[in-house]
Amino acid sequence: MEYNIVTLPGYRGVGLKWEGAYAEVSTLKETIYHMKDRAKELEEAVDRNLQLGLSYHLRPDGFTHYSVYEVNKSQQIPKGMIEIIIPELTYLHVYHERGRDIGETYTQIYRWFKEISYIPYKDERKYYDELPVKHERYPADRDLSDPHFDILIPVVKR
Incomplete structure (x- = not known):
């Protein structure tokens, strides 16, 4: 597995928000599928072939997930959707x-952090995971039972 440090510009995302316990995570897939179906409502989407999953571990029993697409500033927010602004950040990028196995990929990422001069980025909120923020980029042609995708973990120098 290859690890790269990249800095990406900030962007605006519009889509659906899911929040729940780990025990309810099966319902998250419904939100992701629903957002993929609603992507056509985003006339100002930068790339409808790239769905974004932004996870924030802000609760001890689960997390908050935003299933969004990057959009231009002129995009109106369709009914039932939300907006999230992502600032410019430096990330650990893993494909x-x-x-x-997705679990094994994340296990290797946890190990990588123990050996390098970066730590996961945290803002002022309270987080409940060693990797508090996880951004994933899913191509439209992914196989949902065996996906391939980019993992982006915001980082800062130790």
Whole structure:
């Protein structure tokens, strides 16, 4: 697995928000599928072939997830959707390949942090996970039972 440090510009995302316990995570897939179906409502989407999953571990029993698409500033927020503004951040970038176990990919990321001069980024909120913020970029052609996608973990120098 290859690890890269990249700085990406900030952007505006519009889509659906899910919040729940780990025990309810099966309902998250419904939100992701629903957002993929509603992408056509985003006339100012930067790339409808790239769905974003932004997870924030702000509760001890689960997390908050935003299933969004990057949009231009002129995009209106469709009914039932939300807006999230992501600032410019530096990330650890890892590509999760089709055929690999997602849990193992994240286990390797946890190990990587123990060996390098970066730590996961945290803002002023209280987080409940060693990787408090996880951004994932899913291509439209992914196989939902065996996905491939980019993992972006915001980082700062130790």
